[in-house]
Amino acid sequence: MIIILLISMLSICIISALFAGAFYLLGFNFFIAFLIISGLITFIGTMFNKFIEYKTQVSIATSAAMSELATSYQSIKLPCSYCNVSSVIKYVFNSDNIFECPSCKCKNKIIVNMLSARTTEPLAANTVVDEVLKKIEEDDKNGRTI
Numbered sequence: 756m757i758i759i760l761l762i763s764m765l766s767i768c769i770i771s772a773l774f775a776g777a778f779y780l781l782g783f784n785f786f787i788a789f790l791i792i793s794g795l796i797t798f799i800g801t802m803f804n805k806f807i808e809y810k811t812q813v814s815i816a817t818s819a820a821m822s823e824l825a826t827s828y829q830s831i832k833l834p835c836s837y838c839n840v841s842s843v844i845k846y847v848f849n850s851d852n853i854f855e856c857p858s859c860k861c862k863n864k865i866i867v868n869m870l871s872a873r874t875t876e877p878l879a880a881n882t883v884v885d886e887v888l889k890k891i892e893e894d895d896k897n898g899r900t901i
């Protein structure tokens with residue numbers, strides 16, 4: 756960081772000295788021209804850095820908004836209430852829940868019905884299948900084929 760700062764300051768001094776030298780040859784005061792040019796270069800560099808920083812922030816905010824929008828889309832296969840053609844619809848769940856039928860171009864309203872259910876434990880494994888699988892494994896270990 757310090758090296759970059761020193762290189763930047765050295766670059767500004769060199770460029771300012773070159774331009775101030777050119778202005779000196781035209782009859783201007785070298786130090787005043789040097790100060791004005793170095794100030795201009797610093798100002799332009801600062802503005803350029805601010806512009807890049809602003810552009811980066813806008814890009815980050817845009818990508819975050821696009822990501823949020825992409826994750827908020829829901830996909831569901833629904834039949835049209837007019838033509839009864841089923842199609843996969845992408846819609847935003849928290850908006851007005853209206854989609855346009857790709858077949859007849861009519862607007863349909865999505866009605867959401869929420870229910871609750873008890874949580875269940877996984878069913879016990881089928882013991883007959885387990886026994887057959889164990890026998891196959893034993894046969895494989897013993898080198899026999901079915």
Ligand SMILES: [Zn+2]
Pocket residue numbers: 835836837838839840856857858859860861
């Ligand atoms: Zn339709």
